[in-house]
Amino acid sequence: MRHVIIGAGPAGVVAAEQLRKFDPQGTVTLIGDEPEPPYSRMAIPYLLMDRIGEPGTYLRKDPGHYDELRIDVIRGRVTTVDAKARSVALAGGGKQSYDKLLIASGATPIAPPIPGVDLEGVCACWTLADVRKIIERAHKGSSVVLIGAGFIGCIILEALAARGVKLTVVELEDRMVPRMLNATAGGMVRRWCESRGVSVRVSSQVRAIEGAKGAAPLRVLLEGGDAIPADLVIQATGVRSNTGFLDGSGIATERGILVNEFLAASVPDVYAAGDVAQGRDFSTGAYVVQAIQPTAVEHGRIAAMHMTRGHRHAQRGTLNMNVLDTLGLVSSSFAQWMGVKGGDSAELNDPDRFRYINLQFQDDVLVGATALGLTDHVGVLRGLIQGKTALGPWKKKLQADPTRLVEAYLSTTMPVGHNAYVI
Amino acid sequence: MLRALKLEPEKCTGCMQCEMACSYENEGVFNPALSRIKVFEFHEQGSFAPYTCTQCEEAWCMHACPVEAIVFNPATGSKDVLDDLCVGCKVCTIACPFGTVNYRADTGKVMKCDLCGGDPWCAKACPTGAITYVDIADTGLARMRAWAQRGEATSARFNAPVAKDAQNFDRAKA
Numbered sequence: 107m108r109h110v111i112i113g114a115g116p117a118g119v120v121a122a123e124q125l126r127k128f129d130p131q132g133t134v135t136l137i138g139d140e141p142e143p144p145y146s147r148m149a150i151p152y153l154l155m156d157r158i159g160e161p162g163t164y165l166r167k168d169p170g171h172y173d174e175l176r177i178d179v180i181r182g183r184v185t186t187v188d189a190k191a192r193s194v195a196l197a198g199g200g201k202q203s204y205d206k207l208l209i210a211s212g213a214t215p216i217a218p219p220i221p222g223v224d225l226e227g228v229c230a231c232w233t234l235a236d237v238r239k240i241i242e243r244a245h246k247g248s249s250v251v252l253i254g255a256g257f258i259g260c261i262i263l264e265a266l267a268a269r270g271v272k273l274t275v276v277e278l279e280d281r282m283v284p285r286m287l288n289a290t291a292g293g294m295v296r297r298w299c300e301s302r303g304v305s306v307r308v309s310s311q312v313r314a315i316e317g318a319k320g321a322a323p324l325r326v327l328l329e330g331g332d333a334i335p336a337d338l339v340i341q342a343t344g345v346r347s348n349t350g351f352l353d354g355s356g357i358a359t360e361r362g363i364l365v366n367e368f369l370a371a372s373v374p375d376v377y378a379a380g381d382v383a384q385g386r387d388f389s390t391g392a393y394v395v396q397a398i399q400p401t402a403v404e405h406g407r408i409a410a411m412h413m414t415r416g417h418r419h420a421q422r423g424t425l426n427m428n429v430l431d432t433l434g435l436v437s438s439s440f441a442q443w444m445g446v447k448g449g450d451s452a453e454l455n456d457p458d459r460f461r462y463i464n465l466q467f468q469d470d471v472l473v474g475a476t477a478l479g480l481t482d483h484v485g486v487l488r489g490l491i492q493g494k495t496a497l498g499p500w501k502k503k504l505q506a507d508p509t510r511l512v513e514a515y516l517s518t519t520m521p522v523g524h525n526a527y528v529i
Numbered sequence: 530m531l532r533a534l535k536l537e538p539e540k541c542t543g544c545m546q547c548e549m550a551c552s553y554e555n556e557g558v559f560n561p562a563l564s565r566i567k568v569f570e571f572h573e574q575g576s577f578a579p580y581t582c583t584q585c586e587e588a589w590c591m592h593a594c595p596v597e598a599i600v601f602n603p604a605t606g607s608k609d610v611l612d613d614l615c616v617g618c619k620v621c622t623i624a625c626p627f628g629t630v631n632y633r634a635d636t637g638k639v640m641k642c643d644l645c646g647g648d649p650w651c652a653k654a655c656p657t658g659a660i661t662y663v664d665i666a667d668t669g670l671a672r673m674r675a676w677a678q679r680g681e682a683t684s685a686r687f688n689a690p691v692a693k694d695a696q697n698f699d700r701a702k703a
Contacts, residue, residue: 116595146595152616157637162616167597400593400624407592429619436632438623481619483567486628493626512628513569516578 107132109413110194110202112184113210113348114138116146117380117402117409119165121208122177124410132414134176135202137194139183142234143169148399151431153237154265160234184211187355189373206375206413209352209363210406213345213381213397218253222315227324228339231262240338246270248337251326253312255282259342260295260432263304266340267433274305274334276312276326278343286428286439290455291462291478298435298460315339347382347395360384362395367420369409377413379405388423388492389441389473396426425492429484435460436481441491442466442474449473452505463508470501486515495519531606531665534642534649536579540659543568543577550654554645563633565642566651566660579660581651582629582642584608590641593624605647606665612638 109125111118114136122136138144142160149163166172172179182196193203215230217223229239244250248271252259255277266273275282281292282299296306311329315336318325322335347362358364358372362384369377369385378385380402384393401424408421429438445451445466452465459479466474472490490497490511497504500514548564556563566581588608591599598614599621601607610630617637621630630641642649644662652662 120592148595148618148620149616152618158616162596162614165595165597167614399595399620403592427623429623431617431619434634436619436634438619440623481622481632481634483628483631484622485625485630488623489626489628512567512580513571515628516569516580517571520578 107414108135108203108205109133109208110135110137110204110206111208111210112137112187112194113212113380113382114140114144114179115210115212115380115402116165116399117210117212117383117406118208119144120403120406121210121379121410121413122172123175124407125414126175126177128410128414133178135178135180135204136172137180137182137184137196137202139181140233140235141181144179145234146399147232150231150234150237151261151265153234154231154240154262155268163234184351187352187357187376189356189376192375204375206377208377208379208409208413209357209371209382210379210402211348211351211382213347213395215258215341216344216346218312218341218343220312220314222317222324223341225315225317225324225339227337228315228341231258231340231342232345240340243338244269244271245337247272249322249335250274250338250340251276251324251334251336252340252342253326254278254342254344255306255308256342256344257283257286257428257430258345259340260430262340262342263299264431264433267302267304271338273303274307274326274336275299276310276328276334277306277308278311280309282306282308282432283430283437286430286443287437287476287478288444288464290453291437291464291476294457294460294462294478295432295435295437297457299433302433304433345381345397347384347397349382364393368412368417369405369421370412370417377409379409386421386423388425391423394426396424398426398428400424400427425488427488435478437476437478438480438484438487439476440474440487443476444474446473450501450505452508454508463511465504465508467497467501470497471495472497483512483515486512489519490515493519532644532647532662533584533606533665533668534581534644534652535661535663535668536581537659537661538576538578540657541568541577541579542657542659543570544656546654546656547579547651547660550650551642554650555640563640565631565640579651579655580629582608583627584642584644585627589624589626590621590630593620595620599641602643602646605644607642607644609643610639610641612636615639 144165145163184194186195193201215232250271252275255275282295313327324336326334349359363378381397427440449468454463462478464476475487548561551564552560569578591608598611602609615638619632652660
């Protein structure tokens with residue numbers, strides 16, 4: 107079997123390793139279009155903080171790793187997929203024929219539709235090349251404007267603050283991290299940032315970016331008339347699945363590549379994984395682009411299994427979850443954190459200590475959660491949600507005191523207590 | 530022979546010796562907040578449950594790590610955090626459905642049980658045999674089976690306390 111993988115992010119690399127495991131005789135070709143060895147975008151904030159060097163972001167640390175597994179890593183950009191001829195064409199000539207194709211081409215930041223986004227000094231924070239540009243311009247005392255206070259915007263705040271820049275965050279919506287936190291939690295993150303010297307403007311839209319004469323080379327113009335001088339503008343206004351090269355291939359796409367419960371695309375022997383795949387969501391059963399690290403890895407593993415062993419087990423869906431560190435305030439959200447119709451909730455709100463827990467139930471099952479300032483045993487939230495654990499009497503106890511999460515978890519999933527079920 | 534920690538809540542008295550031993554062995558201080566094993570209290574039932582990583586085979590934390598900082602230790606079967614590679618992204622803390630990987634703000638890295646490299650101090654410190662380090666085949670199959678079949682459980686059988694080396698203190702003769 108000839109396996110070809112487009113994209114050398116976590117989904118592609120994990121899939122390549124699994125394909126080697128399941129098909130020892132086959133060929134595995136991994137095509138990536140960035141010059142560096144496969145690396146993790148998750149590690150970028152820590153590179154910006156100088157906690158690690160570029161090799162610290164690499165997905166696999168041993169330089170001989172891919173050779174040892176006989177994974178052929180080639181650098182190139184795929185321009186078209188010919189599903190009938192079973193081959194992919196590379197920019198600058200060259201073709202790769204496949205028996206099974208995995209598309210894990212990831213996502214790209216969306217540039218906001220405003221004049222001036224192509225000026226020098228305006229960039230995203232997505233690739234190692236972006237990081238090098240940011241490091242060049244984000245010096246102590248320089249002014250940085252961050253457009254977008256979503257996940258990516260918030261996770262690089264600390265790194266930028268640590269570089270000693272004067273930071274302004276502009277967010278279109280009415281709160282920070284609107285797709286991960288509710289108004290209470292988002293407000294808490296905002297207050298936390300402001301108390302640490304970051305200027306936050308929510309419900310605020312950037313009209314244009316223009317070149318300026320004077321101390322700062324750029325000026326960010328907001329609706330309403332304000333102008334913020336900037337040495338560097340970072341756009342973090344969301345990402346879009348990389349599906350453009352599939353136009354005309356017959357592979358159906360919406361927000362991402364449409365896949366079924368086996369991660370198979372609409373044409374035979376083509377699969378998709380990670381940020382480019384519109385895969386099944388655990389909570390709703392709907393097909394969505396989650397664009398998160400755990401889902402990329404899970405997709406990669408599962409797709410490799412279906413590619414080599416056939417479609418045996420339908421995927422139940424991946425759980426949407428995020429963990430975010432904003433200037434030291436750790437927040438996490440799981441599954442249906444916004445709640446469900448006809449459901450109940452529990453809340454612990456301690457704004458003075460920046461602690462917040464919000465639990466969402468359907469009947470006596472946890473279906474979503476948000477937590478701020480909780481770093482111990484936070485994974486039990488996933489365990490309870492994904493296990494669809496019936497909480498029984500523990501639902502009431504959690505509503506009275508949401509911090510008793512681990513007790514609820516242990517009591518409902520494991521035999522706990524005197525002579526419990528064993529002796 | 531691979532061994533694993535066997536946790537038996539019904540034998541736990543909540544003395545917290547395990548947390549003390551763990552933090553002292555791994556961090557050099559007696560500080561339960563830095564322990565990789567935690568004892569949870571159940572006030573209503575008057576019972577306690579020691580709880581730590583089960584070193585699951587297809588470890589969620591290990592697979593979710595984006596920088597290969599959680600690795601399989603072939604000598605002990607544990608999944609170990611490599612501090613020099615961990616960037617502190619915390620993805621493992623939400624990926625682990627058992628909630629046994631914790632983030633530490635002071636180090637900016639995560640911590641989890643690594644079986645003390647094959648000589649777990651919690652087990653040595655436990656005075657009641659609630660934490661034992663046993664053949665991996667003896668860790669919980671009976672427990673899991675009983676749990677899976679609960680409701681139809683048959684009569685109870687007494688689990689004899691396990692003699693432990695740690696309890697044989699050497700004292701200088703007077």
